[in-house]
Amino acid sequence: MIRIDNGPLAKAAVTFKEVTVTSSGVSILDRVNASVPRGSWTAVIGPNGAGKSTLLLALLGMIPYHGLISIAPGEKAPRIGYVPQRFSFDRGMPITVMEFMLMGRQRLPFWFGCRRGMAKARELLGAVRAEALEGRRLGALSGGEMQRVLLALALQEEPDLLVLDEPTAGVDMQGEQIFCELLDELRREKGFTQIMVSHDLATVTHHATHVICLNRRVAAEGPPRQVLTGETLTAIFGLHMGLVDAHGMPEGDTSCTAACCRKKFHV
């Protein structure tokens, strides 16, 4: 395994130690050792069946595993926000976006209307550019709108750690770009750590500050500029991956240093 130290980011928000997951005798994750630097945008990449989503489910405590996953040791219980992959639900269910935002916050049943936490929910919907959606029926949202509302729901948890499982799967390129730029902005503003499974190497090279290359085991880990080499990518994807542009990669700090983001944030 190639492991490259992140220097100033070495303080880990999450540490995976010898994490192993098996299902019906089949090994899905095999002694995974990796860390997620605090304040980073950590991308987990790998081919289909590499165990990326399984790693996140283990992190969320939803599946049994062997080994140790420690989240920000020594501090108060960390808060986690989660944005799932291809969110499927009963689209015929009558529920408005505002009810969706408040269902985990408001104890008073919705029979008496939305009351507690509306201002905060509106603020978060505004932050993800979804303020106009609050009265819409959840089932009527497009893929991109749904992902932004899910992001607002996760942010409502005021997370120390934001976990995203291919949040832009099924969203068009423009929607994906808007979503990733929004994430970058929010992470810088709110200071949470982010771990995101992604299939899209362009997104990873452009936005991630730390990469974990997974194929049941960790093949490589570190800043994208040093990890996403043709050699590593060929090793895990089994193809020649010479298209990655190292100039667009962040230098390993906690913000995206790509040209477009620099321009945007330094105006």
Place this chain on the structure above:
Amino acid sequence: MFDLTVFFDLIPLLIPCECLQSRFMQQALVGLVLLAPMAAAMGVQVVNFRMAFFADAISHSAFAGVAIGLLASVDPHLTMPAFGLLIGLGIVAVQRRSMLSSDTVIGVFFSALIAFGLAVVSRDASLARDMQRFLYGDILTIGEGEIRWLILLFITVMAFQAWGYNRMLYIGISPTLATAHRVRVAAYQYVYAALLSLVVTFSVWAVGVLLVTALLIVPAAAARNFTRSAGAMFWWALAISVTSAVAGLLVSAQEWARSATGATVILFAFGWFVLSLFATFFTKDHSL
């Protein structure tokens, strides 16, 4: 024990209908007015969680529950809800641990319950005759003791709904998301399954094994078509269920109708559902 006669005496004053002069009709009306809102409220989640098959399995456990009671010389009115509760919790426990799909787990329980009930009942012809009233329901025979139990269940169910309606909505949309965001999914699922099992077994009295699922899902399904918000769905389901129950009881008692009360209640609820289909054209975003 508090005296219920004051409530019964009020009924003919509130609804001046000749058929409500007799005490058994007054008791039936009170029973239905207690059962209908409970079934409607729990039905909202039955529809959201796609648990119609679960409710069916519990209702069919009534056979086995009654059979056990009759065999063991214990009041079937006690063994039926107790057995239903046991089966409901058992299904949830197996669902949560098994790799099998939910409908397969319920299907296995469902078949076993029917087989057990039929095996016991088939041993004795007099038992088979007793079973008929559980198939079609018999709300007109409900007594004061049973109404007291219904009042207790009503308070419990409505308290749970008031406490957990929003969180149950969360679980209905995505149990994974709810778990990740610190909702106690397992606790809600077990309490809900226990209460639903009790509501289903009590509802067997009113509408019978064959129609109990309809009492749960038809008002909620119609309510879905009338509204676009989760809060309003609750009130619509309640209104549809209670009006259907009252209208069904009154119509079934008329000389020209003389129909089974449970079946008539469900037919009124279905009428609401047909109306709701027209309402969808006005209330929903057609894009889904």
